[in-house]
């Protein structure tokens with residue numbers, strides 16, 4: 001298992017209206033202590049505080065779509081970052097309309113943010129790369145919803161190759177970073193060491209996919225194949241499948257069908273309708289199709305493990 005942290009904290013797992021104990025959608029992915037916020041429903045700031053997350057360290061925010069339960073907490077969060085003196089750049093990815101909403105609110109309140117933000121407009125398309133940094137690459141998913149809606153696939157970028165302790169004495173300090181990146185070693189006396197004699201294989205990269213909100217869509221299968229952890233909305237039970245179709249949401253069994261067909265490692269269900277006080281029926285229906293299913297809870301943290309380790 002890799003030593004680098006790769007965890008998901010679900011801050012809000014409810015659908016539409018806040019229900020007892022469940023806030024609207026928001027979650028934070030921690031990859032090697034870099035924080036990526038995915039959706040930002042109302043109350044996200046409080047949820048971040050309760051979860052002990054220092055939100056000044058959030059560098060990237062991804063918003064799936066313009067339904068209020070996925071973004072109404074954003075202005076509050078941006079405003080608090082400003083009041084607390086944030087200076088580092090904030091990158092926001094979301095629908096083009098979101099940029100207008102941010103701009104109009106800042107203009108109306110005469111706010112000049114102390115930090116810069118960079119907005120990337122998204123037009124949903126499957127498998128398109130929208131972001132890459134040292135730790136992760138992020139691709140889009142075109143979800144099937146009443147308005148344009150984007151899902152996100154986070155893939156850990158291949159780690160550097162750890163140096164073999166027993167070979168360390170052979171590698172001059174100034175060559176170590178190149179060898180970790182996979183280069184062979186050529187010493188001044190002409191001795192050549194292939195990289196594989198000097199390094200160990202890095203742990204396989206981990207991956208996480210976020211699919212909310214969406215109707216059941218088998219077209220997603222190819223783009224989330226083999227993902228280690230899939231978060232998929234499960235707004236309804238099978239009894240309300242017609243309602244799910246009508247509102248462009250999914251049932252728990254549909255989420256599980258996609259997880260099974262895409263051969264993911266683990267399935268985490270969320271975005272539950274407030275009508276369900278007891279979520280057990282959703283879990284049971286999903287597990288019948290895909291046993292490695294868990295219900296997400298507000299404030300809970302899940303480690304993302306390699307699928308092979310499941």
Ligand SMILES: [Zn+2]
Pocket residue numbers: 065067145213
């Ligand atoms: Zn929605």
